[in-house]
Amino acid sequence: MGDSLFRFYSIRGTPTVLIAQADGREIDRVVGYGSEPERFRQQLEQAYQGDFTYLKISQAYEADSTNLETIARLAYKCEQRDDYAGMSRLAEKLMQDSEKAKITRVPLGSNQEVTAYEYGCYAQILSHPRKLLTFREEFPQSPLRGNVLYMLDAAARNPKKKREALEVYSELLKPEPKSRSIARRYILLCADLDTCAEAALEHLNAFWPNGPGDDFQLQEAQVSLLLVQGDEAEALEIYGPAYAQAWADSGNAYALNAYAWFWALKGRNLGDAENASRKALELDDNHMIWDTLSMVLWKQKRYAEAIEAEVKALQLAGGKNADYEQRIADIRAEREGK
Known part of the structure; x- marks a missing residue:
């Protein structure tokens, strides 16, 4: 080739x-x-x-940015590349002439064809999460129907769209109360937004009566929701010193680091988070764990130690990491009261 x-x-x-x-x-x-x-x-x-590679479609779009089939194909390629910003921008162009878009057929694969309008409605879920509900009603047989939750997931990663996405997950649970997949998405987003703790925990207990098990994301969500409710004792019983000790005994540096990072972000249980982070370093001396230790120390306002740990993280990362460099600057600024 x-x-x-x-x-x-x-x-x-x-x-x-x-x-x-x-x-x-x-x-x-x-x-x-x-x-x-x-x-x-x-x-x-x-x-x-x-003939329909990303490069050739991009070149065709540069030559004629008004062709609806080309726009839809390029939006589809953006979706495959996880370029949701590009996909969303192209979706708006597709919908500028909705009547023409409704009669423009677009082959997306060997056995998949939709109208440009249909793809535009699908892609608009990124910027208008509630359109997922109308898309399902308008296109009940769409080959894109199975992917709409991925679009909603992508929308939920946009800080400005999180609450609207949460409302849609909640709406989806009404006709599909037994959908574990939707319930999990709803629970995780509730925890991310520190809201709807009671409802989210009800869903969690209904679907996972014995707890989240080895689903670390769901476990951290459960603990976050308990903290929102003020149940810190129960949160620590689930995800506290005993939990960290079990992972220390098994030599799992990844789990210890995730545990320490979680509590650093919460600004609680910092003493145990520091112990977990230092134990993780004994098991695996890498830059991500030093970064976590720095965050834990920073939350305790131990600025000099936090900077020292972050500098170590930067060194182990090869001396160049924008996130670590920014963290050092932020810690110094807070220490100096800026």
């Missing part, structure tokens, strides 16, 4: 390959390849040689 470069990574847990030219321009991405080497090679060849 000439001077093409390939990079393997994962998106939503699915193996993915990025194909780029030697000059760095992205050609396309292949998602969800199978285990058969020959079939995988065929997919790569098709992506490299095909």
